[in-house]
Amino acid sequence: MSRIADFGYCFGKRVFSISKNLVMHIERRDFLSTLTMASAATLFSGNPLLASLAPKKEKLGIALVGLGYYSTDLLAPALQLTEKCYLAGIVTGTPEKAQTWKAKYKIPEKNIYNYQNFDKIADNPDIDIVYVVLPPSMHREFVVRAAKAGKHVFCEKPMAPSVADCEAMISACKTNKVKLAIGYRCQHDPNIQAYMKVAKEKKFGKVMMVNSAAGYLDNRTTHWKQNKKLGGGVMGDMGVYALQGARLATGEEPVSVTALASTTRPQIYNQVEETMMFMLDFPSGARAACQTSFGINMNHLQINYEKGWLKMEPHSGYSGNKGSMSDGTIINYPIQNQQAKQMDEDCLAIISGSELIAPGEEGLRDIRVVEAIYKSVETGKNVKI
Template structure:
């Protein structure tokens, strides 16, 4: 396993891509860390992969070393930008050969949702740990198969829940666990934006597995769970579609959904591709409250509680996420909120239930976890 000290000099040549961190300070931070480094290959070189790659330049425990893409021009560009050697570049046909590459520890899958299942299973079969963007799969059945495949291959499966490491979010969770809000009664999660290009993959059911719920709604689902600290036992849901041309069959435009929790707390959430200014979490207890707005955007997150404004500093989410995930994979660290495949499977089961509730108009019971 390489250490950060081993490749410090090699990385200095690419330091010019770090717009927010002076070279001297960056090198000083790297020099303080002399532990194992997680060597990452990114699969799918779209917009989010670019964000992750840029953020990783400030990591101390994780390093971008490889790419997997179906577009040769993108690979060449990334090689130039991030000093990636030819031997660490693959396409979707030959990336199984990554099993022979000892310089790559983990594959981070950032492709469209419907591709995650097969790509994660292939990466696991090649003996590599896997980080998969959320939603992990398009349904719970596929998610379970991915978990089983990674267990069989004895590799870790993590999911890109960046908010699980966000300081203001974690402070609210600490306060809730400490009893500062008293008995939790209500959670509200509003997640949405007006989506643009009607030809993009997010509006293609075959690639996305759905619509807004599979992209932005999952934040409210996951947030309801970690903010309340409970798992829902029932769900109801209603769909609204105003543009059936843009939002074709199976691609949801707007869904309102409600949860009930074992304690008696309830949640009311909204997922939409047709409204802006929706990025808000609100948690209400008998003794206090917490509000995040924006709650899940790239930052900075802003938060208030009944005790005042939250002032934890903003750090690029993906930088923190990748360093923390390096600790999980290489050192066995346990995050405050899980980010493994089992955590993602819980969200997928709820998504399945929401779609069933929309279809049937009935309250859908969820099995206790």
């Protein structure tokens, strides 16, 4: 009863979904009759029994926080393709952007927020999920505020600049009984799942060595990626893909790391690293050599097992990830839109109350290693994780 009590009561003609900072008012008539009404799924999420009984909301409303390149060029277009969610609102610090988006995507004025009035989103039943697409240094604040507003949260990678931030974000979402998914596209990609499966099923025996590289030539100079205070540096950005290449290829968490940071463009990369190379040890004895850079176009993964190999190129691209194995197996699943697939699957998990593919804990696993990598660079030594 206590779990049910956490999630909602029928009370006369209204249903109150009660959590610490969330009171949603839903007309009973609407509650029973419509599948598109906001918060119905939210109301029942987290409780499998209730979820199975609850009317399913077909499309959850997403509010994008931060309207930079990734929101503009990738998430918003993807949200035109999604089946389980739609672009319901925006949160931006730039009024001009608000007007452009409002017109382009027919977003109601009431679903447009700025960073100051953002917390009022708690009262907006159109918004089920807040997707935080801000610079990493702002993730903690906005994830916590979204959680306190009773909204489920999607958070872009890197999850945050520190383990402490990640833990605070996970804790806030738990306390407020909302889900937290990290915007990891790759784990939703069947091409990536294919090599994760090889490790899990030990198709070629144990994983012995992984080579994983992810980078691109970034010619911007004043983006958050070049700014330390905003959570920049290649390690959290592209580096997480190189790291995931190793983590997902082994199915293990590394126990130690040795890392080297460097730059060939010190005039630009004077606050954060342009390139990071790191070597990981895993509990099974598997090892990985990973490289990431804002100065090098590269995206490849090679896994050498006891009795074979698997290679991917690209392995963490927005599209076209593909690979082959030593037994002749080809990995080449076409995906219409990675971001749409990611958001749809995360929404489905929220609607059905099932496990998220990449919850906050998965983001934390990466940041734990990222933090150790920076410590290794700082000390010039191998660092236990």
